[in-house]
Ligand SMILES: NC(=O)C1=CN([C@@H]2O[C@H](COP(=O)(O)OP(=O)(O)OC[C@H]3O[C@@H](n4cnc5c(N)ncnc54)[C@H](OP(=O)(O)O)[C@@H]3O)[C@@H](O)[C@H]2O)C=CC1
């Protein structure tokens with residue numbers, strides 16, 4: 001698309017990971033690059049908490065326009081539309097994906113429904129940004145990727161972490177400036193006390209039928225972090241243990257070890273308590289820490305190794321979030337930490353659409369599949385360990 005909102009016709013080859021960091025731009029620069037008056041018209045599937053946060057973040061991007069929202073119940077969609085000044089609302093998602101004014105659909109529904117709703121949108125000829133985890137397993141993710149490619153439509157799993165300037169800069173320092181040498185070890189964790197925000201046991205977060213559980217909700221983040229540090233490669237080996245809530249049959253925490261040739265990674269995640277939430281990438285000549293909250297980070301420390309054990313020089317870098325607006329405050333702020341940072345992901349998506357790219361170099365579909373495969377492997381291991389088999 002060259003502006004003006006025509007559908008993307010040409011599928012372009014995915015951009016190699018190496019140039020991902022060259023797409024890092026301050027938000028104003030994204031806007032300047034767009035042709036005058038260019039707009040991307042979003043439709044929102046779901047009227048829950050993350051949909052609210054995503055729509056709030058779009059408000060800092062002049063190129064973004066939300067034209068419609070849909071919920072299972074009309075009254076809920078209507079209330080959401082009124083709150084955010086959205087022109088049209090629908091009862092049921094099908095009508096939204098058929099709305100000719102919608103160019104890209106944001107799927108923010110419960111995890112078990114991502115495949116259903118992303119497929120619905122792609123079948124209707126709409127580009128798709130689907131919340132993490134894209135699917136419940138690798139087969140589901142492959143199905144969506146294949147469909148998007150067959151229809152020459154944009155598809156991205158909303159692994160929003162990738163688009164935070166802190167992460168894009170970390171990748172630039174590691175892979176282009178080779179600041180820490182060869183990546184050798186990665187440690188990443190994400191845990192929070194879900195009982196503070198989710199009703200137990202009613203919340204979808206604890207319902208295996210709705211895609212609940214620690215691995216799919218939070219384990220996906222440290223696994224995706226390990227994945228970028230090892231350049232999207234699949235690990236040679238993955239072993240893991242974890243804890244299950246036996247009454248609900250849902251996983252509540254896990255610890256995984258991964259081997260990549262002679263290199264390795266460790267990952268832990270859980271829904272029962274708040275962890276330090278850092279990602280640490282250790283190389284032969286230094287290390288880089290993505291500071292907490294590592295799934296939506298604002299700072300990193302690069303440490304260069306000098307001669308002699310323990311002799312390192314640290315350099316901390318901070319990246320401010322986009323500035324909020326009175327309009328955002330009036331609509332009730334955000335439900336989740338640093339959600340205004342959804343603007344980075346949305347800006348990158350719109351930049352792709354406006355320049356005809358059907359896949360985001362920051363998180364190519366192949367990598368979503370690799371991460372889903374890791375989760376498939378982890379699930380088997382964690383289940384066995386939890387059941388003592
Ligand atoms: N990137 C991020 O930082 C975050 C991502 N997420 C992800 O967003 C997704 C939704 O999470 P969140 O917004 O917190 O959840 P909510 O419970 O607030 O919203 C759930 C949404 O799912 C829809 N839905 C569709 N079918 C069902 C069903 N059978 N049962 C219940 N709900 C259904 C609801 O639809 P309707 O409105 O039509 O009633 C609602 O919009 C998850 O994939 C989660 O992992 C969540 C938080 C932050």
Ligand SMILES: O=C1OC[C@@H](O)[C@H](O)[C@H]1O
Nearest residue numbers: 132197217218295336337
């Ligand atoms: O992705 C997420 O899913 C669960 C949320 O509670 C968490 O904050 C988040 O970012």
